[in-house]
Amino acid sequence: MIRPTNRQLHEAPEALLAWFRRRQREMPWRGTRDPYAIWISEIMLQQTRVTAVTPYYLRFLERFPTVGALARARLGTVLKCWEGLGYYSRARNLHQAAKQIVRDFGGQLPRTAEELQTLPGVGRYTAGAVASMAFGLDEPVLDGNVTRVLCRVFRVAEPPKQQAVQKQLWRLARKLIPPGEAGDFNQAMMELGATICLPRNPRCDSCPICPLCRAHRYNEQTRLPRKADKKPLPHQTIVAGVIRKGPRILIDRRRPEGLLGGLWEFPGGKVRPGETLRQALRREVREETGIEVRVGRQIAVVQHAYSHFRITLHAFACEYQSGTAKPVQCDDVKWVTVEQLSQFAFPKANHGILKQLETSTKNTE
DNA sequence: AATGCGGGGAT
DNA sequence: ATCCCAGCATT
Structure with a gap:
């Protein structure tokens, strides 16, 4: 059970936003509001670090600058551009989705999280990311970083893999969004997870919401999030x-x-x-x-x-x-x-x- | 609920 | 070596 305090609810999102706006890292897809570019970046960033994605992103956008260009390309060309990035179904789905966008949405990405999820390769996370960052909608995201941050700040004792916990984390992620600011807020949560609230050695002394963090208060930051129980051994x-x-x-x-x-x-x-x-x-x-x-x-x-x-x-x-x-x-x-x-x-x-x-x-x- | 899917960086 | 990464689709 997750029980946020009023103070956490009110102060954490603003503190994170302020921190993010001062300290965010440079990334080639930051600063653009081209939904296509943001979509590409989010697909590439699935299970893949920023440093790995960056050169691929630049090359890909140069080669396929628009949905139409991607839809017209041969799959082999797209895959060649993806070569080395891994999870190649992402490239196949991207290509399929581009054709679907041209056919069903007039060449424009759909503008709701729900419709975005009808695209192959776009799940709940990516739909929320594109909706909030490209279209300014107040949609949450929940990825590995956000999960870790939430489990620590709110001292979630149960393994976040569990479906019931997932559900609560999504609800919490939505509840925390400062109205109209989901894009930056979502990025702030992920940025915190990627640079401060690290898996093994969190840098709590540099964290903008350390005073609000329940895990830190009880010195449990390295024990959370809890890993799923392993299968019983033979x-x-x-x-x-x-x-x-x-x-x-x-x-x-x-x-x-x-x-x-x-x-x-x-x-x-x-x-x-x-x-x-x-x-x-x-x-x-x-x-x-x-x-x-x-x-x-x-x-x-x-x-x-x-x-x-x-x-x-x-x-x-x-x-x-x-x-x-x-x-x-x-x-x-x-x-x-x-x-x-x-x-x-x-x-x-x-x-x-x-x-x-x-x-x-x-x-x- | 569990797996398969890649490749690389940090520890 | 192990963990983990701006997850998704399939079973």
Whole structure:
């Protein structure tokens, strides 16, 4: 829920406008009110930085100075002019839209946000941008910059990707527009996001609305906007055995390639569907080291998250029964004492087991 | 709601 | 390496 204060509502837009009019950067499409030129610039600026766009914009307008010129051009010519800018559907849509403007709108861009959105490649953002900057309409924009600024100034705790939050941000962006000034105000918000209210290191000491910023007050400016929750990671159940043979414990070294390569671990592995934990452990120990064990009591359960999956590790005390340990499906095996364990590198997920081991050993001494 | 779509600059 | 950029269309 977004709850702007009256002070924010009244003071922030004016402060931003004043700041923007003093401090805005030079851009070749600023200062023109040619709707065609503004449209081209906005399409090019979709997901693309000002510095990347500038040379393309200049070349494009020279080559296709009007809607009619663009509509008459061959697609191949348009694409050639776009070459290197990326997102080439933008160029195809631009060409299509130009033809549509000639055919349906007499060669003039439609003058409402709603009609603008009927053009291919023109969504809610671009429609608002052209409507406000080219036609002076009080239409809002919401892009990555505006989203970041709003989430910080109004301390929006929910991820702005969520549809419900999007809806509120659009409403707020509209509400903030000083009547008749949407063009400059929208640009001011984006300019602030691009130069001051930066994603990682916002320059709050240079921000014209810092005193009105809720995130800054609570020192949360680098934690907002919140990123969408990532998808739940795939999960695996793992078993491992602390296998005793007299005073020694069996460990094995993982093969040098792959996950956790070269680290030592307690023998074990993934539990297969339908297997009990103990069945899986006996099987894995046999496959990995070639020995038979009796699985005893469970000594630890460890939850661990890797970057792209997570595991639940069940550790069991085991007793050596028969066979000779050898590196069958691992790089090396070794019988060691509890005291020696600390000399070997273990994955983080095994540290809990190691700790348990030290503790229980001391207790039995 | 999730993806695909490009290429480059900042960290 | 990862994030992010004056987003849109498609599924």
